[in-house]
Amino acid sequence: MRCIAVLDIGKTNKKIFLIDEHYRIVRESGTTFPETTDEDGDPCENITLLTAWVKESLCELVRLPEYTVVAINFSTYGASMVYLDEEGQVLAPLYNYLKPYPAGMQEQLCEGSGGLEQVCSDTASPALGSLNAGLQLYRIKQTRPALFEKIRYALHLPQYVSFLVTGQPLADITSIGCHTMLWDFARQRYHEWVVREGLADKFAAVFPGNRVLPASIAGKNYMAGVGLHDSSAALIPYLSSFSAPFALISTGTWCITLNPFNDSPLTPAELASDCLCYLTYENRPVKAARLFAGNEHEQQVKRLAEYYQTPVNYYQQVVFDPAIFAQLLVVSPQQETPVPGMGLLQASRFAERSMTDFASYEIAYHRLMMDIMEQQQFSASLVITGTPVKRIFVDGGFSRNTVYMHLLAAAFPHMEVYAASVAQATAVGAALAIHRHWNTQPLPADLVEMRHYSHGSIYI
The missing domain is CATH 3.30.420.40 (ATPase, nucleotide binding domain)
Structure with a gap:
């Protein structure tokens, strides 16, 4: 083989x-x-x-x-x-x-x-x-x-x-x-x-x-x-598969929103908000916004596990619950103390919240993810707003997190939001970059598996 x-x-x-x-x-x-x-x-x-x-x-x-x-x-x-x-x-x-x-x-x-x-x-x-x-x-x-x-x-x-x-x-x-x-x-x-x-x-x-x-x-x-930088490699399967404008939120320790269809120069305000440009292996700029959300999630689930006496990975069993979302939405971030834009990128509101406010792990976890989504919405909008993008793909750890995905669909109601999985997108991207030198087959049409999340499905 x-x-x-x-x-x-x-x-x-x-x-x-x-x-x-x-x-x-x-x-x-x-x-x-x-x-x-x-x-x-x-x-x-x-x-x-x-x-x-x-x-x-x-x-x-x-x-x-x-x-x-x-x-x-x-x-x-x-x-x-x-x-x-x-x-x-x-x-x-x-x-x-x-x-x-x-x-x-x-x-x-x-x-x-x-x-x-x-x-x-x-x-x-x-x-x-x-x-x-x-x-x-x-x-x-x-x-x-x-x-x-x-x-x-x-x-x-x-x-x-x-x-x-x-x-x-x-x-x-x-x-x-x-x-x-x-x-x-x-x-x-x-x-x-x-x-x-x-x-x-x-x-x-x-x-x-x-x-x-x-x-x-x-x-x-x-x-x-x-060899390739991993964030640029992870984008290659998507650029190979889709020509219509899209943004990719690559999630891991960092959640990086990559928009290959935004070629406007970075403004001082965007730079101050942790935006940057990547270059594809074909030397095309990709405007991106970074958020340390995976790290924030990792720290806070440790806190949750300690308080509720659960395994650290218990969050993997939590599925999105529209009733909890509706309950927490009553005190929406907009009704809380406003956080200036750059402040939103530093740490989520959850770090300051008291565990005693939440009757269960599931409720606390939904609150954590809503706080992270407030940050994610601000960060991703920096590079998506004003561009022809109509679809958002999410790959990496959060693409398998139904709470994150439903909240993202609610945060961007006018976008088509997909959990997109390319099995090991970074590795596949590195292979695709040199496809013509080693592969005798045409590019496959089914590189990216997608699951659609509709913003309408999260309200009860």
Whole structure:
């Protein structure tokens, strides 16, 4: 069976898939690693364990007698870089994108480029400290100059994983264009501050995401992609399947609303509200709004479990209840203290609520999801309003959450709202990006499974 192997490396779960020519997942395995710490004691990914797992997993896969692996591609989380010396050896920890950023350093960087607001606008990147991958390298230059001098290549994480099998250090536009503060969207090149500060010299040549390279595993030759940023990869099955304008809410730790049909420049207000642009592997801008809602959900369900003495995953048994919704709607967010727009993005109202207000876990959970939906509605509207989009697809964890999905349909009554599932959209997207190089079959018509949620069905 001809297959492509895709490594899909998330912050928590590391997975490897075999995908056949009909885009069916025929084999899947995964693992998690304990974190380690960097030189400051901050938690970070263990790059040594990750490297060993990549090599061992691929060697194991290509030896399976029932599959013929013909190609490999990679998708990983973004805002993470691996620093290599002249010999291709790793020089530094894989710093966590949540690592605290030195006060004043990003403002200092932008002084010669019209100020922070101007650079954010040019690079379609909110000022996010370590979440701006370019600022991670700038911090090394400022605080660890000896290390900076030794760095020959600063590779984004997907391209480091590709490098492990191709031996070729390269860059990819989906990683460069993802809130890195590196890429000048108007001029289609690295921003002038990147060149001025000598960072551009540390980056490898850009390689197209839809082309392949020769790769060697266990003495055999394969084709390999350059790797993709996971949010951009997850969009590919939808862009391959639908031509009518849509927005995709990709849900996980972050809930990211991606609108490939919004090409208006980012405004300062949008940047301040955590909007940004991604780039597709075909170099098209995708306007996006980010919300840390998956993380908020994770924290609050722990609180619920503790109070109601239930398992942490008890919420998975809660189904949407129109009666509870109607009961809670009596005290709607609009009747509560208004929260200014940016405040809505910081934390949901639920963090301030008392558990004693709720007679049951189910009622409390509905309230939590209504509070999260208030945030989600504000965030998604930032990139959907005023565009031709009439359909919203949701993939990831919340697409299987009936409470979230019914509330989303109510929040956007004039949209068609779908729980859309592409089994492992990120991995399938990475396979689709290099389809023409490994797959002898036409693109399947049924890549995306959809379930429609009507806003009318939630009222009793």
